[in-house]
Amino acid sequence: MNETADPHWTALYPDGVPPRTQPAAGTINDAWAHRVREAPDATAVTYFDQSLSASDVDSLTGALAVEFQQRGVGPGHAVGIYLQNIPQFALSMLAIWKAGGTALMLNPMYKGKELRNIIDDSGAVGIVCLDRERDGVTETLRGSSVGWTITTSDLDFQSEDDPRVFRSPDRLERTGEDLHSILQRRFGQVPVPPPLTGDSVALLTYTSGTTGPAKGALGTHRNVLTVATGYAQWQDLAPGDVVLAVAPLFHITGAVATAVTALIHPVNLVFINRVRPEVILESFNRHGVTHVIGSITVFNALLDLAHATAAEFATLKYIYSGGAPIPPATVATFQARFGQYIHNVYGMTETASAVIAVPPGSVAPVDPASGTLAIGVPLPNLLARVIGLDGEPVPDGEPGELELSGPQVTPGYLNKPAETAAAIPGGRLRTGDVAIMDAAGWIYLVDRMKDQINVSGYKVWPREVEDALYEHPAVLEAAVVGQPDSYSGEAVVAYVSLKAGEHTTDTELVSFAKERLAAYKYPRRLYILNDLPKTHTGKIQRRELRGLNLKD
Structure with a gap:
């Protein structure tokens, strides 16, 4: 990354270089272990009426990691997670990393060819899925690289079985290959520490990226840690805070900005399974939620609840919205009704999630020419530029392609050197987004170049x-x-x-x-x-x- 001063940046950073925080070191495993040592008894995960301490989560994920290692998982091996937003998603991620493997993010709504194509491209060795999906997954993946399946129930780790969230109150019969049985069998066991570094691949997340069909973006431990630590610092995440898992965990925003960020800091990560606006609303007060990030459609759904009032939002410190642009009118309506300002945040699968955001407590300006609400300013350790067709920065206020570089940017796409070279020349990510940067350093996302x-x-x-x-x-x-x-x-x-x-x-x-x-x-x-x-x-x-x- 170019560390020299760039005149284009002097309006926001006097020396022309964004401020640097301590670069993320080590692995997610190291960050998790530090969190457990610092506050082993603090609540780490909540699912409706039941909670797990950091120590509980550490024991459970250690036991599952042993099982993964016994099934051959280690560096270079991907394990698919095919689940909704339930605690087992986070437990599986941590266990895969403890075993030394790569967590493959799988959309649980993918079926048939959609699922099989990603499995075949990734070469995943195993998969964790819901018990009711077992037969369909087995048939779809017959003859693939997947050699084993571990099932789980979204009714585990809670006892309420809220009918608005769960389609069936029935738990399927335990098979011995289900997560519950494995945790009982492996209880108290610890995995062999894997030889991981910051350059080891932690996440494999499929995206259409800037062009073409789905590609597997490699998210290293350094990529993920840089974003998780930087985003936590950005939104003033403090011990005892409560983060609600609204963004889908199979998506990079949910996986990193929500799950990993919460897991490696002494805060409570609250799960509510599928997104239901009325359940989200109840969870704010019930669990004392302080931070949430989701797509604008989630907040539109909350606006559509006639009974929702500002009282349900009283514990929230900050709301962030990413994944889709926010119209200024929607932000104004939401704030007027609920007393909460929606902060923009921007990131891509290729940047391991959040890299540009509105500072907490700040009001994003609106570009007078386009009427577009600013997506924010760069988070620590990110270099962002708006460039023209010649690859050079354009003048302030002029549209061009948004280009990003820093330790957040993926090293590339799995087994796709040509696509990597085209999208990330010299380590700089060509986002495919048309943006404007003003003289104060605010970035406005105008649109996708192809649109x-x-x-x-x-x-x-x-x-x-x-x-x-x-x-x-x-x-x-x-x-x-x-x-x-x-x-x-x-x-x-x-x-x-x-x-x-x-x-x-x-x-x-x-x-x-x-x-x-x-x-x-x-x-x-x-x-x-x-x-x-x-x-x-x-x-x-x-x-x-x-x-x-x-x-x-």
Whole structure:
């Protein structure tokens, strides 16, 4: 990484170099062991009505790590975790690392070919899944590299069996190959310390990245520790704080910004299984939640709860939202109703999660030209630049591609040297995101480079049109895409969903946008849908909307 002063940075950092914290040293195992030594009896994990101390978690993960090692897991071996947000996800991660292996993050909603493709590419040797998924997983992975399966129940480690969260109150019969039986059998045993370093791969997380099909991004122990320690420092995480696991743990945000960050610090990591807005709301008060990070769709869902009041948010210190852009209007509405400001945070699978964020207690500015809310400023140890097509920094206030470098950035993609070289030339990550950096160092995410719409030669960024639509009081979600047009080349087309109990028409919304946008920017067609298509992490899928051909 270039440590020399860069004039582009002097507005934010007087010497042209971002401030440095102590570089992350050692491994996640070292950080976890330190946490256990410092506060062995402090609560580390809570799942509804039951809690585990740091010492409890250490014993359980040690026992599971022994089992993994007996099954051949060590450096270079990936073990898939195919679970929802339950304690066993965190236990499995820690146990895999204690055994010396790599945790393969698997979306539990993937089925058939989706799951098999990732397993085949990763070469995973085993998988941890829910007991009710065992038969389907076994059939899907027959003949693959996976040699064994360990099952678990999402009804374990709690006794409430909340019907809003669990589909079935039945626990399947123990097989001896289930997690509960293994922990009983291995209780008290400790694994052989593996020969890991900061460069050892801790996480293998699949992403479409900046271009092309899914690729396995390698997250080293150093990558993950740098983000987890930096993000904890950034959000003032203190002993006794409570972190709610809302972001999916199979996603990099949940895995690192939520789980690893909480696990290696003396705080309580609270699980509630699948995301249910009413359960999230209850958990805030019940567990005294102080920190939460989730996608904007989660906070929209909370806004949609008619009975929700500011009282349920009283214990929260900071709310962060990542994964999808936040419209300024949504932030204002949320703060007015609940008294909580939603701080933007930005990261990618290739950066092991959070690397740019709004400082705690700060209000992100809005770019006057685009109307875009700032995603923040770089976290410690990150270099961020906005570059042009020639690879050189663009002037302040000008759009270009966001480029990132630092110990957070992945060394590359599994078995894909060409893709690695294209996306991370010289160790600098080309994000594929169009951004603006102002003279004060704030970074504004304009849009994805591939989503730009060309209307008769004029450039239109979907975000700007979406933000205008979000100003309408009836709009819950908005997505704008370009679709072929015989006259202008591409036409701006918008899709929206409405807040509960609100009513409006497509004509009214088009007129509303027309009053706020240049003539070539406002939507020529607008469709009101019950819901917008989203990824499993809550991002609206514009590509799904591009192919729609709805009749006016």
